[in-house]
Amino acid sequence: MAKLKVPVSPDDHVQGSDNAEVTLVEYGDYECHDCGLAYSIVKQVQKHFGTRLRFVFRNFPLTKVHPHAESAAETAEFAGAHKKFWEMHDLLFEKQDRLGDAFFSELAGKLELSPAELNQALESNKFAARVRAEFSDGVRSGVNRTPTFFLNGDRYDGPVEFTDLVSAIDKAVATARHP
Amino acid sequence: MFSLSELLGKPVILAFYPADFSPTCGDQIGLYNEVLPEFQKFGAELLGISVDGPWCHAAFAKARNLHFRLLSDFEPKGAVARQYGVYRAADGISERALFVIGKDGVITWSYLSPIRENPGADGILEALENLPK
Numbered sequence: 001m002a003k004l005k006v007p008v009s010p011d012d013h014v015q016g017s018d019n020a021e022v023t024l025v026e027y028g029d030y031e032c033h034d035c036g037l038a039y040s041i042v043k044q045v046q047k048h049f050g051t052r053l054r055f056v057f058r059n060f061p062l063t064k065v066h067p068h069a070e071s072a073a074e075t076a077e078f079a080g081a082h083k084k085f086w087e088m089h090d091l092l093f094e095k096q097d098r099l100g101d102a103f104f105s106e107l108a109g110k111l112e113l114s115p116a117e118l119n120q121a122l123e124s125n126k127f128a129a130r131v132r133a134e135f136s137d138g139v140r141s142g143v144n145r146t147p148t149f150f151l152n153g154d155r156y157d158g159p160v161e162f163t164d165l166v167s168a169i170d171k172a173v174a175t176a177r178h179p
Numbered sequence: 180m181f182s183l184s185e186l187l188g189k190p191v192i193l194a195f196y197p198a199d200f201s202p203t204c205g206d207q208i209g210l211y212n213e214v215l216p217e218f219q220k221f222g223a224e225l226l227g228i229s230v231d232g233p234w235c236h237a238a239f240a241k242a243r244n245l246h247f248r249l250l251s252d253f254e255p256k257g258a259v260a261r262q263y264g265v266y267r268a269a270d271g272i273s274e275r276a277l278f279v280i281g282k283d284g285v286i287t288w289s290y291l292s293p294i295r296e297n298p299g300a301d302g303i304l305e306a307l308e309n310l311p312k
Contacts, residue, residue: 002299002301062209062210062213063213064209064212064213064243064244064245064246065209065243065244135213136217139210139214139217139299139300139301139304140301140304141301142299142301143299144207144210144296144297144298144299144300145206145210145297
């Protein structure tokens with residue numbers, strides 16, 4: 001089974017406590033339709049498990065088929081540099097059909113970030129190296145589609161549906177308690 | 180006609196896949212297209228191969244913005260796949276199978292994937308790393 005090669009670190013974008021019993025890592029693409037569906041499922045799953053679950057999002061933009069995926073990822077990282085990663089992450093997934101430079105500027109304004117600074121960051125590819133590094137590490141860990149999830153370091157190959165994810169997480173909790 | 184001997188001197192990744200035009204997000208060929216720069220770091224050439232005809236390949240490559248060569252194992256159908264032992268005669272398509280071939284033309288690594296599963300690129304990258312320098 002494919003294993004997460006790069007452990008969760010302080011550099012990651014993390015929701016939830018470091019003491020959570022289960023860590024769910026997603027490799028995703030803001031322009032990918034399936035990732036958009038997964039976005040709301042993950043929200044429900046997080047609500048269901050509360051503090052028992054830690055969630056991490058890493059970039060895996062499929063740039064050759066999704067023209068806005070790379071700049072969307074860099075926009076989220078730009079917001080992250082201003083401690084607003086998750087706000088931007090959510091806004092991007094909620095309006096996937098609007099992705100594009102004008103919309104990224106609009107979102108920056110909405111989050112009280114400077115659209116001019118964002119444009120400059122996108123033009124200079126300021127966050128491209130980080131996005132590429134996450135993509136590259138993802139490939140090494142066996143990411144083979146978007147979204148790809150890892151549960152406590154093991155790739156989750158089941159359906160990305162609420163009930164399937166919940167039961168897989170329940171199982172991971174049980175294993176963590178009684179290895 | 181294309182011969183692998185044309186690529187002697189550089190590592191080759193030969194990726195047999197069942198058919199052009201499978202769904203995008205989970206698509207193996209689309210993934211490899213994205214990972215291409217990582218393969219190129221090893222000086223490796225990626226070749227996709229299926230029983231689809233050249234016109235189908237051309238349409239597929241255009242639709243998916245592919246930046247590597249697709250070979251057509253079309254006539255006689257599946258002849259190359261048979262030579263590599265990865266032809267599914269009952270289905271008339273090849274397996275999903277990967278081969279890494281060293282600079283000297285010798286296969287150093289291979290992987291036969293379950294046909295519905297995208298094998299990813301981690302195995303290929305590891306095999307490229309393990310090639311003699």
